[in-house]
Each structure stands twice: as C-alpha cells, then as structure tokens.
Amino acid sequence: MTLQELGHRYGLHPNVISNWRKQALTEMPNIFERSNKKSAEDREVEAREESMLKTIGQQKIEIDFLKKKYRQLYGRDPQ
Incomplete structure (x- = not known):
C-alpha cells in the first residue's frame, strides 16, 4: 500500500x-x-581481572607450600 x-x-x-x-x-x-x-572493553577488563586472580591464587599456593617447608626444616613458623 x-x-x-x-x-x-x-x-x-x-x-x-x-x-x-x-x-x-x-x-x-x-x-x-x-x-x-558485552563490549570489547568489558571483555578485556574481565580477562585482565581473571589473569590477576589466577596469579594471586598461584602465589597463595606457593606461599603456603614454602611456609610448610620452613616449618619442616626449622620447626617453627616463619617470621
């Protein structure tokens, strides 16, 4: 029409x-x-945050492992 x-x-x-x-x-x-x-910027920010959280988690595991070994070697907690 x-x-x-x-x-x-x-x-x-x-x-x-x-x-x-x-x-x-x-x-x-x-x-x-x-x-x-989500915009490209939002995805980039989330990827960066995820990477940082992964690094922090890995460092936490390493610190706990080293504290445990320190206690085994020296019989006390590290200062």
Whole structure:
C-alpha cells in the first residue's frame, strides 16, 4: 500500500507514517540487540581481572607450600 492509502485507512497523515518508518529503520538494530552483550572493553577488563586472580591464587599456593617447608626444616613458623 502507498503512504496515502495507509494514511487514509488508519486516519493518519502520510508524513507521520513516513517519520515512523524512518525511526523504526534506525532503531530496529538496537531493539533486537541482546541487552547482556558485552563490549570489547568489558571483555578485556574481565580477562585482565581473571589473569590477576589466577596469579594471586598461584602465589597463595606457593606461599603456603614454602611456609610448610620452613616449618619442616626449622620447626617453627616463619617470621
């Protein structure tokens, strides 16, 4: 149907329908985009945090191991 036919059928001015169409075409990608989609920057920050937490965990294990060996060698806790 033409804009004039749609306007007559629904009681709207053809310019209103034209403006709605333009708005719909520009906003459609945003409407159907996943809201929980992460940006590249967010993924980079999460990867950096995960790497840091992994390093901290590894260091904790190494420190605990060294404390245990120190106690075995010297019979007391390290200062």
